[in-house]
Amino acid sequence: MANDTNLEINLHPTQDELSRQAFIVKFKQKVNLDLQKDIRTYVAKNIAPQLESDLGEPLDDLNRDHRKALKQRMADEHLFQTWESLTWIGQDMMWNVVDETLDHDLPRIDAAAAKVLKRKDKLGSLTLDPNLDLPPNIAKVEIHRQPGGFCLERDGVDYDLLSGARMTGGGMLYGAGKGRTAKPGYSAAHFLISEAEKQFGKLKPKRILDIGCGTGFNTATFARMFPDAEVYGIDVAAGLLRWGHARCESEGVPIHFNQMSTAKMDFEDESFDLVASTIWGHETTPQILQDSIAEIWRVLAPGGISFHMDVTNQPGYQGLVDQVLNDWQIRHNGEPFWMGWADADLPALMTAAGYPEDCQFTGYRKRTQGAGDWFVHGAQKPA
Numbered sequence: 001m002a003n004d005t006n007l008e009i010n011l012h013p014t015q016d017e018l019s020r021q022a023f024i025v026k027f028k029q030k031v032n033l034d035l036q037k038d039i040r041t042y043v044a045k046n047i048a049p050q051l052e053s054d055l056g057e058p059l060d061d062l063n064r065d066h067r068k069a070l071k072q073r074m075a076d077e078h079l080f081q082t083w084e085s086l087t088w089i090g091q092d093m094m095w096n097v098v099d100e101t102l103d104h105d106l107p108r109i110d111a112a113a114a115k116v117l118k119r120k121d122k123l124g125s126l127t128l129d130p131n132l133d134l135p136p137n138i139a140k141v142e143i144h145r146q147p148g149g150f151c152l153e154r155d156g157v158d159y160d161l162l163s164g165a166r167m168t169g170g171g172m173l174y175g176a177g178k179g180r181t182a183k184p185g186y187s188a189a190h191f192l193i194s195e196a197e198k199q200f201g202k203l204k205p206k207r208i209l210d211i212g213c214g215t216g217f218n219t220a221t222f223a224r225m226f227p228d229a230e231v232y233g234i235d236v237a238a239g240l241l242r243w244g245h246a247r248c249e250s251e252g253v254p255i256h257f258n259q260m261s262t263a264k265m266d267f268e269d270e271s272f273d274l275v276a277s278t279i280w281g282h283e284t285t286p287q288i289l290q291d292s293i294a295e296i297w298r299v300l301a302p303g304g305i306s307f308h309m310d311v312t313n314q315p316g317y318q319g320l321v322d323q324v325l326n327d328w329q330i331r332h333n334g335e336p337f338w339m340g341w342a343d344a345d346l347p348a349l350m351t352a353a354g355y356p357e358d359c360q361f362t363g364y365r366k367r368t369q370g371a372g373d374w375f376v377h378g379a380q381k382p383a
């Protein structure tokens with residue numbers, strides 16, 4: 001697993017924990033890849049023909065009534081029930097192994113962070129806003145079933161890194177369990193920049209904003225790729241930003257982390273040449289997404305580029321069986337906003353926020369690491 005123990009602000013699992021991690025990833029891959037494939041085959045052979053005959057029409061991926069009808073039929077199937085149980089168990093095992101490491105490693109990480117943060121010559125900054133009205137969709141939900149959620153703050157802990165540590169440990173296993181292993185050192189931000197440059201030519205941003213930056217993993221890639229740029233990362237979750245700040249300072253990457261919502265950003269109009277995000281939009285609500293799309297346009301400088309990558313669970317892209325599996329993940333696996341994202345009409349949201357139609361883009365881009373695509377959306381503001 002990608003447990004780089006050369007980095008002091010990172011999880012350092014024991015050999016036993018590494019071997020449990022490897023088992024959990026294999027387990028999750030069996031469930032997420034092989035079993036899901038078996039379910040698709042099973043439905044096509046054993047459920048769809050009868051359902052189509054009962055409905056009197058062919059199944060249509062865009063028809064919500066068809067999704068509902070298929071969901072009802074699948075609910076009683078042993079194969080689907082097995083998948084539900086194993087998906088749940090796999091997620092439990094994942095968080096257990098992360099916490100097993102943190103039980104012995106968090107004190108070391110806390111001490112390493114404290115040492116880094118005492119330095120007078122810090123490269124970036126961390127600005128938290130204790131008065132921020134935390135959006136309940138993040139603050140009150142255990143996204144991905146992460147214990148305590150992203151906004152976890154333990155009583156009596158001054159510089160609480162636990163949510164950032166958990167997101168870092170769980171994120172790696174979660175992605176790998178879906179077959180998304182990237183070569184070491186490659187992050188989604190590399191893909192984003194290479195796609196943006198294919199579309200717009202060489203980028204030379206002076207100010208970059210990464211929205212919904214989480215622990216700043218991708219923000220750090222932006223800063224490394226554009227060492228002359230001033231780079232900002234925003235998120236609502238303080239613990240994730242603390243982790244990002246400590247880790248980036250420890251690695252010598254200058255980033256300004258700010259706790260704020262993408263729906264109301266405390267930045268001047270037209271102040272960023274590049275506004276980017278990686279897997280942020282699918283964790284918003286429809287209202288927050290609409291407000292954030294407007295805010296992105298407001299802070300984007302003339303000639304600037306807004307470029308965002310996210311999950312591909314749109315009906316039409318995704319068949320009915322996967323929509324039913326998604327629906328289960330929404331209800332039971334800490335992905336409550338997936339369906340809102342799947343149904344989001346990005347062109348309509350951008351147009352409503354004043355983006356000229358000929359400046360916008362949306363579409364699917366083939367991943368260069370791992371199977372599948374990314375959904376991308378964004379715009380270039382006229383110069």
Ligand SMILES: C[S@@+](CC[C@H](N)C(=O)[O-])C[C@H]1O[C@@H](n2cnc3c(N)ncnc32)[C@H](O)[C@@H]1O
Pocket residue numbers: 135138150188211212213214215216217218234235236237240260261262263277278279280283284288
């Ligand atoms: C799946 S994580 C992705 C984090 C990071 N971009 C990455 O690629 O690792 C989504 C992030 O969006 C943040 N987020 C969700 N809604 C937000 C909002 N309204 N304002 C700021 N951040 C938000 C969450 O707290 C979370 O850290």
